[in-house]
Amino acid sequence: xxxxxxxxGLPGIVxxxxxxxxxxxxxxxxxxxxxxGPNTLTSAEREMIAAFVSSRNDCxxxxxxxxxxxxxHQQGDYSIVNAVKQHYESxxxxxxxxxxxxxxxxxxxxxxxVSSDDIQKARDEGAxxxxxxxxxxxxxxxxxxxxxVDGLATFTPTDDAAYDAMGQRMAREGYVDRxx
Amino acid sequence: xxxxxxxxxxxxxxALLAYRxxxxxxxxxxxxxLLRGPHTLTPAERELIAAxxxxxxxxxxxxxxxxxxxxxxxxxxxxxxxxxxxxxxRxxxxxxxxxxxxxxxxxxxxxxxVTAEDVAxxxxHGAxxxxxxxxxxxxxxxxxxxxxVDGLATWTPSDPxxxxxxxxxxxxxxxxxTAIPAR
Numbered sequence: 001x002x003x004x005x006x007x008x009g010l011p012g013i014v015x016x017x018x019x020x021x022x023x024x025x026x027x028x029x030x031x032x033x034x035x036x037g038p039n040t041l042t043s044a045e046r047e048m049i050a051a052f053v054s055s056r057n058d059c060x061x062x063x064x065x066x067x068x069x070x071x072x073h074q075q076g077d078y079s080i081v082n083a084v085k086q087h088y089e090s091x092x093x094x095x096x097x098x099x100x101x102x103x104x105x106x107x108x109x110x111x112x113x114v115s116s117d118d119i120q121k122a123r124d125e126g127a128x129x130x131x132x133x134x135x136x137x138x139x140x141x142x143x144x145x146x147x148x149v150d151g152l153a154t155f156t157p158t159d160d161a162a163y164d165a166m167g168q169r170m171a172r173e174g175y176v177d178r179x180x
Numbered sequence: 181x182x183x184x185x186x187x188x189x190x191x192x193x194x195a196l197l198a199y200r201x202x203x204x205x206x207x208x209x210x211x212x213x214l215l216r217g218p219h220t221l222t223p224a225e226r227e228l229i230a231a232x233x234x235x236x237x238x239x240x241x242x243x244x245x246x247x248x249x250x251x252x253x254x255x256x257x258x259x260x261x262x263x264x265x266x267x268x269x270r271x272x273x274x275x276x277x278x279x280x281x282x283x284x285x286x287x288x289x290x291x292x293x294v295t296a297e298d299v300a301x302x303x304x305h306g307a308x309x310x311x312x313x314x315x316x317x318x319x320x321x322x323x324x325x326x327x328x329v330d331g332l333a334t335w336t337p338s339d340p341x342x343x344x345x346x347x348x349x350x351x352x353x354x355x356x357x358t359a360i361p362a363r
Contacts, residue, residue, distance in 0.1 A: 003312060004299075004309040004313055005309050019313060020317075022217065025209070026210040029206040030203060033203055057291075058292060059292075107327045107331045110238070110330070111326055111331035112330045114330075116333075129185055133196075133199065133200065136328060136332055137196075140323075140331060143320075143323045144321055147320035147323055148320040149291060150291025150294075151319070151320060152312075
């Protein structure tokens with residue numbers, strides 16, 4: 001049961017967005033740029049960082065929907081994002097992404113947990129300044145989204161099919177509300 | 181020394197906003213609506229939520245600047261702001277603000293820590309749905325900012341006057357996007 005009178009029948013962050021459109025607009029824009037804008041990191045990689053951080057923050061809505069988005073950027077294959085969430089060090093992803101996921105894990109805990117060693121390891125695997133910046137900002141942004149979704153106790157669907165449909169839309173159409 | 185190469189001479193989040201202006205725009209839009217938009221919570225109350233969460237997250241830059249802004253908005257009330265951020269339950273502030281600061285602190289820990297009892301306490305003291313929503317979102321947003329600022333080891337000035345000066349500019353003119361300074 002949500003903590004405030006959110007519009008009924010809308011899941012997770014969507015209910016918050018419907019309640020307060022003035023804050024929804026910049027939050028949607030931030031997600032669109034971070035996860036789908038032109039980048040040397042693929043959208044799949046960036047969605048996996050988002051799902052990974054959300055999983056660490058124990059936010060079911062965000063981790064399930066962004067896992068689905070990651071999968072739908074990879075021909076509907078959930079196995080990679082699932083491996084990343086379970087044990088990223090042995091997941092079938094690049095060494096560079098593993099080093100960036102370590103940075104994301106530190107940021108999820110606290111910005112102060114990121115060490116220069118963590119940054120150096122990412123650089124050793126070929127990460128650029130921009131990729132490091134974006135990893136930190138994606139992890140920080142999901143530290144916000146997760147707290148918003150759970151802090152208001154928004155409705156969390158339990159049905160995998162609902163998240164799969166959300167993920168398809170997120171991957172195909174993105175985050176900006178084009179109807180308004 | 182920051183972990184990536186950032187524009188010279190800019191502190192904290194301002195260096196990051198100058199580094200990537202496209203993500204700066206929605207971040208600036210969000211902070212404007214949350215902290216300065218028309219509201220039943222005063223700008224100072226909202227800045228206090230921001231400063232308090234930033235103190236909890238041990239982010240010196242964010243705590244210092246938002247504490248300085250709140251102090252200026254309350255009439256150069258540095259000591260009051262320090263008392264509110266360190267011991268809100270005993271500070272001379274409204275019961276509603278105490279209850280909202282409590283919700284903000286819980287949100288900073290984890291969204292899942294906010295309980296129905298926390299929210300009921302805020303409602304008993306007159307908090308509306310919008311005030312509760314924005315308290316949670318301000319706290320969540322500062323969890324983003326604190327991690328962004330410290331995660332990239334941006335420059336944190338240590339002189340309190342630096343923050344006081346900057347606070348004066350923000351209170352007078354708002355949170356404007358900083359242009360990259362000429363070299």
